[in-house]
Amino acid sequence: MPALILVSETRAPELLDEFGRYARDYDLRTATSTAEAEQVATSIREQGGQVAMFVSESQLPDASVLEAFARWRTVVPTARRLIAAHWSRFLTDAPTLRAGLAKGKYDAYLLMPRGVRDEEFHTAVCELLSDWGSTVATPEVATVRIVSPAADALTLSIRDYLDRMGMPNRVYPPDSEVGREVLAGLEGEPEFPVVQAMDQLPTSPRSVRDVAMRIYGQPADIDLEQVVDVAIVGAGPAGLAAAVYASSEGLTTVVLEAEAVGGQAGTSSMIRNYLGFPRGISGMRLAQRARNQAIRFGTRFFSGWPVTHLEPGVDGTPHLLRTEGGDVRARSVVVSAGVKYRRLRVPGVDPLVGLGVFYGSAMTAAREMEGNDVVVVGGGNSAGQAAIHLARFADSVTILVRRPDLESTMSAYLIGEIAYNPRITVQPCSEVVEVGGEGRLEWITVRDTAAGGDTRRACSGLFLLLGAEPHCDWLPDSVARDARGFVLTGRDVPPEHWRDGLPPGSLETTLPGVFAAGDIRSGSMKRVAAASGEGASVVPLVHAWLSEA
Template sequence: MTDSAPGNPVILVVAATPEHQAILSDEFASRYARDYDLHVVQGGADAYALKGYLMSEGRQVALVAVDHSLEGGALPLLDKLRVASPTSRRVALVPAARFAAALEELRPALGQGRLDTYLIIPQGARDEEFHTAISEYLSDWSWSATTPVVAGVQIVDDGTQPSIPAIRDFFDRMGSAYERFHPDSDEGRELIASIDGDATLPIVKAYGRDPVTAATERSVAAAFYGTPANLGDDFVADLLIVGGGPAGLAAAVYGASEGLSTVVLESDAIGGQAGTSSMIRNYLGFPRGVSGMRLALRARVQATRFGARLYTGRAVTGLRVGDVHEVDFDGGTLRARTVLVACGVTYRRLGVPTLEELEGRGVHYGAATSVARDMQGRDVYIVGGGNSAGQAALHLARFANSVTIVVRRRSLEETMSTYLIDEIATHKRISLRTGAHVVDGGGEGRLEWICLETSDGVIDRMPADGLFLLLGADPGCSWLPPEVAQDERGFVLTGREIPMDRWVNGRPPAPLETTAPGIFAAGDVRSGSMKRVASASGEGAASVSQVHGHLAPTAPVS
């Protein structure tokens, strides 16, 4: 056991032998003893008793690492610890000599969510792959399960402003740590006193910028990256991207890296709906999974490093097609030689007035990972059967007493990936309610109950502290002009899906080109797309070569 400052988060390591205990104690202490309270014990009984004591003292256990050669097996102990502390990240540590045999047991367990990963016990100095994995899980735990130690954003509110959940969600999706202060606190009074004029709550101050009063998600987002007006009246982009989700970010990276002057307009937070995902496990190149926030953050940094300009809180309101296209947005107009429509989709509204009135007070559209910690010990319902709903359920189950997924269909198989279905099926806090939909709900000032109607017309009323609505997708491109053809649901037609009578000069458009030359579409907003992060990223990247083809001068006819 290594001494550390009291109150630090805990790392609990369980070794099977004295030899492994010595190796693991030295390995973990060399990297983490300063910031974590490290406990390296031998044997599962001692580990479980110690964890019970630590939690009774109010200590947070960030990570549990269990030797796979433990007598009785590592998985039964990890299962018990998962129930006792669901927010802890769980790792199986495998001796190198036992690795091949251990995989037979660990692979299916990983798919069922019984552990987060398995790693070979380090064999020597500087096992950076081992420590990269441990650091990633500690970072993920710190971001999702605890309050930040250092925050660049201050929010002042009294807990009654309905815009607060959306503001918090914006900063979580942008990877910006924040602190909240009551207006009667010392910090709150100081920030209010610094404002000239009306200091209407909520107030948000971020990274030395002027405070935003009467703040909303949109006004905070608009203040985050400045204004496109700074580009100048004569600015014409080579590529203007509408939407900062996976498709838009991939196009921004490839466009800017290949020398195109590239601008991204995003109405909310960079990352789109994918940015709300607590953990994406089937994205190529991330074997341990990656949160939507981290994926978007890395892509944003990558795009800006190549010179792309990204603006949040800028909802596009119109498009005029021409040799140089004009795009209207909140606060102005930008001109561009080509435009990529990558604005994704929006969740459908539930349409129940009593619940719409409680949005932000227990009722949330999207995964709203920022309020997951507020659901500690509560009963939560998720409406939706897609991957986003499955990821939200698994994340919320780390905190909530119970999570119920509600779907109209008879099962999840048609709409959700198998890896999520398998993990949900083994989670004791998650249940599935099929053949039902929400018809009513209410509460005094915040959500307290909902009513579900079954397929045979029976209505059940039950207590509910949180309702997360992921109801399917509608395209977010009602601003497109008639020159850009859409299907009957409003998704943008591209390539050979475009009717022949809309082809220009008798030739089919490029695969991602719309009926308006120089206007392209990629990602979820495109008719026929797969509605997956990887496919959206691929389409965004592929669109850049077609943009180059459009911008290239036409060879003269001899």
Template sequence: MTETPRPKPVILLVVTETSRAVLTDEFSSRYARDYDIRVVTDVLTVTDYAASVIVEGQPIALICVDFDLDIDAVDVLDVLRNVSPSSRRIVLTPFSSFQASLEELRPALAVGRLDTYLLIPQGPRDEEFHTAIAEYLSEWATTTSTPEVVGVRIVEDGNQPAVAGIRDFLDRMGVPWSRYLPDSEVGRELLAEAGEGAELPIVKAFARPPLVGANEHLVASSFYGSPADLGDDYVADLVVIGSGPAGLAAAVYGASEGLQTIVFESEAVGGQAGTSSMIRNYLGFPRGISGMRLAFRARLQATRFGARIYTGRPVEGLTVGDVHKVAHEDGVIRARSVLIACGVRYRRLGVPALEDLVGLGVHYGAATSVAREMEGRDVFVVGGGNSSGQAAIHLARFARSVTIIVRRRALEETMSAYLVDEIATHRTIKVRTGSRIVDGGGDGRLEWIDLETDGVERLAADGLFLLLGAEPGCDWLPEEVARDENGFILTGRDVPKKLWVDGLPPAPLETTVPGIFAAGDIRSGSMKRVASASGEGAGAVSLVHAHLAPAPD
């Protein structure tokens, strides 16, 4: 049976007659095979034109507006954002207008009214221009569009809460997937392969046997095999626990400098940072980068240097000694040094009725894979940190309304200014301060929540995304590794003097146990930022080398 081809996504160019020829040629020559290039010069009709494209069933992937229009280009993007919120938005500036445009475009960019501004190509092979265009098309495809190529097939009937976690894992790993009903052609095929009476959901990944009654952990643990395959005699130079920015940086630098490096990750590579829809303040990425892409690139770097990464492998214990022993579900791996970079986990809301609906409209974390399904719906984001702001902005591309709920008096107390300013530009995002959720429910999935501010108000809700702040996730650590009163790991001079050895403090990122280090959010006193975590992970490797170096005669 031949599937009906999907309509091509649209690249919409809103241009002047002066730039029409060069931009039409520039985009058509590069992108016409995969995208429908639409060119509009009458700016007064472009809103209706864009709406008609959407009605016809063609998504608009990218909107590019000429700065030299007779009316303000950023205002045009503001209007078109209401028509197609998920489109990426770019202002194209002629060389002659570039300097004059900066004063207007930089402030607009800072508050999210556009994604970037680019100089119109002045000649052939302007690869910097096309690199930017390709990045935004790629970002749109991974976060908004249904995958064209399916790597993983999921069979479910809509009643399995585990599917949300599976999809989120696959999205964070950059793996395309598609869902099928049990009575579909693919569904019947996979049910037959799995065997009569097989429990849903069924997950078929690549050429492997189908996973029956699958959940996020089973899918994650099937990706890279088991560390038990290394053999009983294997001793790692460095075991990294956690694959957020700190863990990945340590894996890259450790493996590239010749250390036998193993990484354990309980979920998907990237940690909490990997769930961010867009990180805009990370050094070296002026156009921003999604957490998934940052983690994907770091993962490739680490594995190319020889690091072994095992997902779906939570560490269950650590025994200290001359050679440390790291316990996992398949056994024990020995390590000459250990870096604890397991980050933090979101606190639970503690409302039983809502805990029962996790995966059925209630989600911990950003759950970017679910955002596409929130189109035309009312959703709520609980939390006042940067991850909450990023999640709200991403959800606003799809949802009819997004409400951020915080207990504090203002977002500014806990959220970066650039996110607060961008949230203020979204007419679909509201902020409820001094509020908390006290109840919720629905028939089989989330339908309502009770919000307490001055009194209790019942609100219709289709999605609830909980990003409630951080608590350490290292209950498995032995007593020898000292922690502060909140459970975060003490390192360096933060270690109490009574625990110093020979009157000397541990090295800056070293714990109370020689050869065991900590970096990133799990470390007491850390900055809780992606860049600082990456720096600590890289810096820890030099301390590992010093620890492993032979003692001088």
């Protein structure tokens, strides 16, 4: 049972009473000082237990609360950290302590409850515990059970997909009690990994798509005689926003996603600058809330099915979207397939993808990095968020960037949090030129692009967040793109592609009835909030097109 450590010199009994509602699921411990709380946490770790959260009053007798969090962090780096300030100190201490939020010194500054049923306070507590549970803890009940003798690339990819879809999962050895139970329901000889999803019959998937199809179906499940009003390609923030607004206004809506719902944003461990979430929200949580919202209005989702081709409609006939699992006919199409990380073209990379080398933050892989030294390549916000999350598990995290610093590519709040974290080091003017290892990643070679010279270093995890490439090879040539391959819309379209001397609408492409929103669009801001805004803004244009058609 994970522990909550409640720390206050004089009000520990009050905190214990207030947190009584958590006593069934958590081991509630109290301490009256920084040192005592550190001893409690150390004892729990030595006994093989977990600490989910430290809750401290804003004043402690033997250290400042920020110093206390720093000490506790060295013992339990994965625990969430909350200040519950007494009402007599809340306003007085706030100016000094709140600055620490921006540097990641703790997670929330709240007013200690003054009465029963302070649900605003407990909403914050539950959000932090939910974040801890989804990224650190092993799920108590697994929606999906995976049987595998080793953590191979396919097993890890399946787990990463399930984590991004918000589905609790666990891996069991074949000779375990659960492993034998799952294998008993399998027809024929097992081919690992074996997956049992939601009490269905177990199967031996050969790809992530096999798992997605088993759980969520495939586009062939759509009646081919049906023509939907709008088909949305890509379930990142732009596609999800478009789905919510389109389906809520009565349009029949289908979303096709090549990977997991959430897109690239869904891999972010914590988005702290999204409007309306003062304590931040993980990309997975944001994506799943938006997906559930769209489903409530009638949207149908198919994940794990990339669109392979778009056949434009002619003379008023619907557009045809082809996938390997079936086709979708739609009166209008919103292209929000987003971007994918650029591949690292150096010797040794490709055979080790999934075996220590990962594109994106790979949330599942982060838990496998405990006690190791890892490297993050990239200088954008996604790289910063990945490094901060990895630092909860790995002994050290090195961020490699080709530029002299992070200032021109990363948000200031992330730079401040990285500078504060003793486990994270930024290595500028550097690039990876070779990787290697026997069966999995063991070392990388780093080149100093300023002074010259190569250095080989041990490395157990290499996370590549190298910038964006558009994901739109499946579009026909009639959809104009810029020199980098991003889709052109509105007045960015060259005049020779205008119709009747007028440019397309602001989010309309050169193909009538086909629109683009989010990161795939040329000139987009490459931010979650901007993509969501474009997804909402494209729906009136779709309405106008359908009315004309």
